Amino acid sequence: MPVRIQTEDFDLSVELKKLRAGDARIGAVAAFVGTVRDRNDGSEVAAMTLEHYPGMxxxxxxxxxxxxxxxxxxxxxxxxxxxxxxxxxxxxxxTAVTSAHRGEAFAACEYVMDYLKTLAPFWKKEETPEGARWVDARLSDDEALKKWQ
Incomplete structure (x- = not known):
């Protein structure tokens, strides 16, 4: 399945190995892993909760x-x-992309992440010392998306 929404963690090496398995045409795999960081918009972040619209x-x-x-x-x-x-x-x-050459893999991986960050129906709530807050879309994400249009 090319898309999985899940609560459990994933193993990067296992996932990339499965993605490449049996396809001798592949000369490049570009991957991006996003992680939870401890600061956002100048505030400490203790944890976060991600919600989505199942199916959509x-x-x-x-x-x-x-x-x-x-x-x-x-x-x-x-x-x-x-x-x-x-x-x-x-x-x-x-996000991982396979291709014959790195240029296509890198570009497509970045494209997928830029679209995911701006258009996919996810909502992020951060726990901060000031209390819980929903995170608004970033202008920088919208700007990144413009380069693909």
Whole structure:
């Protein structure tokens, strides 16, 4: 399955090995792993909770993958996104792309992440010393998305 939304952690090496298995055409694998950091917007972050819209989220991510495949000469894409409560340093998301060459893999991986950060239906709530807060979309994410349009 190219898209998985799950509460449990993932093993990067296992996932990349499965993605590459049996495909001798692959000359490049580009991967991005996003993690929970301890600061955001100038405040300490103790933990976070990610929520999503089941069904709609998977469909949105599958559409992003199809757009990437139409744009670059890539073979496969994997997106694993965690939801639920997460702690500092926990893995949140894995995006991995296979292709014959690194240029296509890197570009498609960045594209998928830029679209995921701005258009996929996820909501993030951070626990801070000031209390819980929902995180608004970042202008920098919107700006990153513009380069692909």
């Amino acid at each position: 989220t998977e469909k949105s991510l599958e559409e992003i993958i199809e757009k990437a495949k139409a744009r670059w000469d890539i073979y496969d894409v994997l997106i694993i996104h965690r939801v639920g409560p997460l702690q500092i340093e926990d893995q949140i998301v894995l």
